[in-house]
Amino acid sequence: MGTLDNKTAIVTGSSRGIGAEVAKILAGEGAAVVVNYRQKAPRANKVVAEIQAAGGRAAAVGADLTTDEGVHALASTAMEEFGSLDVLVLNASGGMESGMEEGYALKLNRDAQVNVLNAAVPLMPEGSRVVFVTSHQAHFVETVPTMPEYEPVAKSKRAGEDALRALLPNLADKGISLVVVSGDMIEGTVTATLLDRSNPGAIEARRAEAGKLYSVEEFAAEVAKMVTADVESGHTEYVGGADYFGKTAE
Template sequence: MDQFEGKTAIVTGSSRGIGAEVAKLLAAQGAAVVVNYRQKAPRADKVVAGIKAAGGRAVAVGADLTTQEGVQALVSAAMENFGSLDLLVLNASGGMESGAQEDYALKLNRDAQINMLNAAVMLMPEGSRVVFVTSHQAHFIDTVPTMAEYEPVARSKRAGEDALRELIPLLSNHGISLVVVSGDMIEGTVTATLLDRANPGAIEARRTEAGRLYSVEEFAAEVAAMAGADVETGHTEYIGGADYIQAVQEQHQQ
């Protein structure tokens, strides 16, 4: 249970949902965790309070990852509060929020991911890991169509994944590995809620098509597991959505 004892993790977008659960799981395994939020401080404070009540270490940091100041605030918090940075979980994403600027999805899902990694890499020691959290709808966007309402976000997240993968040689030079965790739609997430609002019945349709959808807690457990899994850099871990993988395999066979 102490796999990450003495280690420090930053989990972006961790005031609620998948990120919050990942933060709790890593803390339960000994990691000191920087819990990131953009606007909802009470939510992040609640996550931190829960971690501390369970005997863990955590700090909440408000930071907009689309700004360089926000990126720097997170890495500085890790070093100033815990003295190291060993694990970076790139979970924050968005682009479907009402009122978002036209290029917001690309700024957050691609540019902010790269900026976050570039700020962290020089502080991370050999043996550190970066975990990028994405969706099948984004990961497979070039081979499996997704619903129109989600396509711009999916393409921006795929662009983020591609940009991160281009940095694998740089990461390898520092002894740092990159792992991608791709999951089907997750029950109860903000994205699922917004998709269902934009396209009523979309989640139920996907649930029927896939057989079942993972819960936030189930998917978070898979993400946390990959933080310390013995896999090669560049590995992609697929969670749920077997029909996506089958469709891609069939296309490759044609």
């Protein structure tokens, strides 16, 4: 018996990277998983195929979370495909991509997070869990300076975390818990790659400063643990970046 047997999880931004790995881990623990993508259908279908080949259940949903249609398509798919929604992993983020509209980072990293949560909550039973994935660079942005190239994204993600935390009383009324997972810069992610492209040497410099950077697989395992961890709602799980805690009182 898996720890998530008969449960359904949505993992946003899960066609690749951290989200894809989290989706596979949760499926391995018995959950039916909704794999969300914005444009990369082949990648999402590959994740679903890997889960199914391992004996799990999954479905891919193309949904732009900055639109009302995308948000509701994502939430409704969990019910239509698997009949329940018990876990929501808010992993999707962005803002460093080229060619995006002005204000896109805030639209995705704050507004979309809240909209997805609000669409999911009416479908989630008591005892359900929401996990919000962020970075130390965002979580501590008000007290620890980050790289100028990343600051607008970091501030938008912090705004998203604050907006979600503002909903904690509403979630408590429904018996739903929210956990935040904050990680140091992760090797191999799209964000890290884009950041290193705009600021060559950024990853190497952060690795030298921190001593170690987690891989996508290592960080995904920590995110997945928080789906069932015995922690209070509002808990923040810190992954890596121990040097941050000498820089701030938080």
